[in-house]
Amino acid sequence: MKNVLETDVAGLKLKNPTMLAAGILGLSMESLMSVANAGAGAVVSKSLGIEPRHGYGNPTVVQVEGGVLNAMGLPNPGIQVFIQEMAENRLTVPLILSLYAFAPKEFATAATKASTAEVNGLELNVSCPHASGTGQELGRDPKLIMDIVKAVRETVNMPLFVKLTPNVTDIVGLAKAAEKAGASGITAINTVKAMAIDIETSKPILANIIGGLSGSAVRPIALRCVYEIYESVKIPIIGCGGVDSWQTAVQFLQAGASAVQIGTAIATKGLSIFREVNDGVERFLKRKSYGSVKEIVGLSHRS
Template sequence: MQEPDLSVEIAGFKMKNPLMLASGILGISIASLRKVFEAGAGAVITKSIGYKARVGYDNPTLVEVHGGYLNAIGLSNPGVKEFYDELSNSKIDDLPLVVSLFGAKPSEFKEMVSILDELNIRAYELNLSCPHVKGFGIEVGQDPKAIREVVKSTKEETKKPLFVKLSPNVSDIVKIAKVAENSGADALTIMNTVRAMSIDIETFRPILANKIGGLSGPVIKPIAVRCVYEVSRSVRIPIIGCGGITSWQDAIEFFLAGARAVQIGTAIAYEGLNVFEKIKKGIRDYLIMKEKESVRDIVGLSHGF
């Protein structure tokens, strides 16, 4: 049997394989992103960039829990202008680079895209779902009107594909997904972390400085699979699965649920950057075993039951 095809395309953005580095992990410098690309990622996504620099929260910003990690970094980023400077002084032409953006209002997204758009960025991912920063993220991402305005006005400013990253911390993710689709989103990233908390029993204190953070890792995977499954049955645009993927079996589960590509983040804490090659090989072997020519052939197969 011939070598299975791992390449995928999302709204015109072609990737050699369906594995992307999730936003928030390692994405501060181009050198780090390049390292992840060289480790086998099909695309890499930056940390979320905002209009102005933010230092984020005090430490502790991360704490491990059973089956995952809880983090509240607080959208630390150098601001769009500094970020533009760094990108324009780096070699990025061969890098399948997606820039993640967050903002408090539509005009901020618009302004950021107008600054960045001349660079060889392949797509944007709008982070409308950060679970722990007031005024940004989830407060936009659970308000249909805000989503509509942000997506529409960003879309006006660029021809590049727009991914919209959604939160599971809403009562009806399908409804929110449809709003994003109808507003012009080219793809949906499902999902961001789950609002959660951890308390130290010796000191009686919440461990994270921000008290509440976002839960990632294997523990949230079934939630993400459910969200991808439900949303992919109700929208036409491609879905990028994200949430607790640490093995090739996890990735396959997301494809079967309806994701066209998947993002990997927390798995790097467990497995290191080798996780990309490991998962790629697992997907390839699985496709051969199941006699499928392409990873595209298994997307959404669970819907038939």
């Protein structure tokens, strides 16, 4: 029987349109394998840099209305160590490495190192809202996005996704810049810059004060970003931001996403969220008599 969930995103063959979002669990190979076994169509590692990084002190995660606020500070073992650990890789789904760096050249160096391992794609983190000198500090500027994507494109030949920040006035301009420079796809969105305060102590709760908001609270923002980007670029889009059910996954697909990434919902629903979304999307496709999930990508633009 034909798998209606099977899809293709910038050359990546996926058995279903769900992926693990960067920053969630992907600090070790074994946790990525747990996510794949739970039914994800692809997994994305934690953002990796050239050097290992401890990240910020606690509190790094605070729950707020409708989501979770985090300022982890990009903790990671460094790309070299991660690649060594990939010897334990028994993944049966594509693995995308998320990379961060502080300059275009450094992105190219990180990508070169990544390309020495069995990696199926790269996602450039130019959108972390709470790290100095990297993330959205680079990715708010379309010119810098172009420089970064070009530098990486010249270095490696594999699917290259650019994860964008919503903390700008014009996310479409960023997407266009990424496409023009040779990106294979866009991931939208990273977290929304936010904070939380405890009134009894009057202190900001996060050690870093400022963090990024994820979860259902950001979903309408993410959906709008995907919808707008879809109108302006031809490369595929991966939707990310508050997907916590099959219905919300379908919303992203109809807005123009070819696949969706899931992160925060793992906390509230556990790893079974991947099966829940896939089973629900499959039932929806059958009920609506679609032969493939690809048929509903961008449907809201044609209705």
